[in-house]
Amino acid sequence: MEFYNKVGKMALGSRLRRLSEKLSEQAGEVYSLYHIDMNPKWFPVFYALAEGEPKSIMQIASEIGHSHPSVSTIAKEMVKYGIAKEVKSNTDGRKNYLTLTDKGLQINQQIQVQYADVNAAVENALAETQYNIWKAIEEWEFLLEQKSLLNRVKHERKQREQSHVQIIDYTPQHQQAFRQLNEEWITTWFKMEESDYKALDHPDEYIIDKGGHIFIALYNEEPVGACALIKMDNNMYELAKMAVSPKAKGMGIGFSLGQACIEKAKELGAEKLYLESNTILKPAISLYHKLGFKKITGIPSPYERCNIQMEREL
Template identity: 60%
Template sequence: MEFFNKVGKMAIGSRLRMLTETITEDAARIYKLYDNIDFQPKWFPVFYTLQSGDELTITAIAKQIGHSHPSVSKIIAEMVKRGFVTEKKDKADGRRNMVSLSAKGREASVKIQAQYADVSNAVEELSAQASHDLWQAIDEWEYLLEQKSLLRRVQEQQKIRESGEVQIVSYEPRYARDFRNLNEEWISNYFKMEEADYRALDNPDGYIINKGGAILVALYHGEAVGVCALLKMNDPDYDFELAKMAVSPKAQGKNIGYLLGKAIVEKAKELGANKLYLESNTILKPAISLYHKLGFTKVAGRPSPYERSNIQMELDLG
């Protein structure tokens, strides 16, 4: 166990597999203690389910024991070959096979009762000697993993770690090319570049910064991978427009859009804004979801300089 003490909990899969192998090897030997039943431990869930005496379909068995249909089908084929179960066509539906214990299987089900009692008592004894209730822990882990898989949990931890490596900085002229390229990349992927785009992207200093706006840049390992701007608005209802948010496809999944969005909202507050405005398109579902997450709500449409705009949103900062 020195390896597992060294590696820690990230080796949980390997450790559980070793524990399973240890128990399975003992289980195979245990069957031979009782009239030398030629039985494979992996057959047990199917065998136990069929002990009720009912004829069942493979689908019904799979549902009861929580296994996949192909897995149960393979086990049944092995048990048929060893003579423990029989398969026959369903009289009511010829497309289905009905499975039941054979004479050999019914005989084994009688012999195995003593084994059931001894194994149950042995496991109870083992549980009583343990400091922790393994059965209860398994129940809890199965429930928690059903709510959120280990894969999903690792993905979330990956996002948290990578998000911590993202740096949000204020725009400088050296980021002008990144500002243009990142925006042009995503706009061209979904729509077409328009005149209003060129005005902002060709001259971000003159069109945005010098008019009282702001641009923030997301750096990942020093590389500009995301941008977002605040355009000063001459509007009685809104102070700034949140615009020109773009994240490189190679950096997506690192929470950069949300980090940029939060940072640009805070920047707007620093600049004294009371209300923000933005325009987007409903085909950009991740972007719309992000805006909702930031607190934006849909408002009635108003004239837009962009052909692609079909939704307007606002955020009250008061």
């Protein structure tokens, strides 16, 4: 127990496995006590067949909540041991069903008294505990169905990483990072165009001096993302040159940059935000929808790669 006390709740799966192994070992002793010649791990499949109705592997797997391969393996073992047998479907000769043999039916008669005693023993054990493990397992099964452990860990990792992310105002010392981040992104999917070189090589002249703004995202003080607001006519700004380093994907940096640009655009008196993109960039389009942008048409684009235009009212 010292190991589990030291490792803590990270070892939840290992500890449950240890408990499961102990229960399975002791269940084997219970079967011996009642002279029931059966492997404890067969019990869920055996019980599903005990009513006498032939069932397919898929039916059994769905009923007991096990995987198809797991039930298939157990079924083969039960057939080999003579407890179960395969029968053809009455309606479809291509399908095999599983049912108990005479030996299996005899075991089912003998095991009823064991069921009663085991159930009483478990109930008494639960009454001796401060926490009802049966109800706790039900809760955990429900929680993991709603949100898997993997997704819960991803969420915690994202929260931890985001705490190290800063969105700061662009300064001339960030010019190289601004260019590299955007060039890396553009050349991954498309090709650099004349308008790209102008804005990335001279951001002060083409963006900031014309009333625009640039944000830089830092992760542990390293530039990993960028996004610009470019002044257009009629109190409109373009959200452009958004780029996030591949090594910083999944941290929510694009969303944070987008939110920063929206708030800055409001501060600058903008009434609308406009952007251009390409529909092959599905994560980016999804991000823009999340930020409140909607598809529009009609504004000429200087970029060959643009095939979708979007706008957000402020």
